[in-house]
Amino acid sequence: MREPVDPSALDLGSLALFVGLTAAGAVQADLAAQGYGDLRMSHGYVFQHLVDGRPTVSDLAARLDMTQQGASKAVAELERLGYVERLPSPRDARIRHVALTAKGRDAVAAARQARERLEARLRERSERAAVDGAGGTAFDVTRAVLVDLLGELGGTAAVHRRDVRPPR
Structure with missing residues (x-):
C-alpha cells in the first residue's frame, strides 16, 4: 500500500496545478449539471479565441500551437455539438471563420457563472x-x-x- 501524500509537503507549482485541475473539475461538474456535460476542459482553449473574434482554423492552429488537422478536428467536434459554426469570410467566400453559436455563447456564460459560484463558495469558506x-x-x-x-x-x-x- 502506498503512503499517503501530505498536500502541505507539495512544492508550490504542483500544489497550484492540482488546485487548478481540481477547480476545473468542479466547474466541469457544474456545467454538466446545467446541461453542458459534453464540454471538456480542452474546449475552453478553443473558446477563448472565439469570445472576441472569428478566427480561421489556421489561425486557431497557430494560436493553440497545434497542427491544422488537430484544430480542424476540435472545431468539427464543437460544430457537431452545436457550439460553433463556420461562416464564410465577408471578403473571400473560400475562407471560413469559426464563430460561437448561441449555444456556444450560452456555454461561455454558464462557465463564467460556474466559476463565480465556485469562487463565492471558496471566498465564504476563507472569510470564516x-x-x-x-x-x-x-x-x-x-x-x-x-x-x-x-x-x-x-x-x-x-x-x-x-x-x-x-x-x-
Whole structure:
C-alpha cells in the first residue's frame, strides 16, 4: 500500500496545478449539471479565441500551437455539438471563420457563472478563517499571491491576450 501524500509537503507549482485541475473539475461538474456535460476542459482553449473574434482554423492552429488537422478536428467536434459554426469570410467566400453559436455563447456564460459560484463558495469558506493583519481574507491573499506569481513567471501576458495554451 502506498503512503499517503501530505498536500502541505507539495512544492508550490504542483500544489497550484492540482488546485487548478481540481477547480476545473468542479466547474466541469457544474456545467454538466446545467446541461453542458459534453464540454471538456480542452474546449475552453478553443473558446477563448472565439469570445472576441472569428478566427480561421489556421489561425486557431497557430494560436493553440497545434497542427491544422488537430484544430480542424476540435472545431468539427464543437460544430457537431452545436457550439460553433463556420461562416464564410465577408471578403473571400473560400475562407471560413469559426464563430460561437448561441449555444456556444450560452456555454461561455454558464462557465463564467460556474466559476463565480465556485469562487463565492471558496471566498465564504476563507472569510470564516480570516488572515490576521494580512489586509484581507485568506482567499484574497491567496489570489494576490497567485496573480503575483503568474506575473513573475511570465504568464500574465498570455492571459491578457486570451492566449493560454494547453499543457504539452
